[in-house]
Amino acid sequence: MTQNFYTKWQSSILADAGGYVSKEYHNFQTALVREISKYAAAVGAQVASNLKGHYDTSCFIERNGKFVYINHSSTLV
Secondary structure: OHHHHHHHHOOOOOOOOOOOOOHHHHHHHHHHHHHHHHHHHHOOOEEEEEEEOOOEEEEEEEEOOEEEEEEEEOOOO
């Protein structure tokens, strides 16, 4: 499961759309949250909430009333 995500996105160029999130980056964010959801499910947890911002993605994972916060931020070069 991880290898497919890694292979697809490792060399991707995500277009910068200026004042809004590009379609490519939005697709990456969706795939990232989906991948995190798979890992959460594998340990009996779930994504409780997620936020897709302008070149950052975050979510809370919940299991048995306890939460973990994950944040991914992309730097444009």
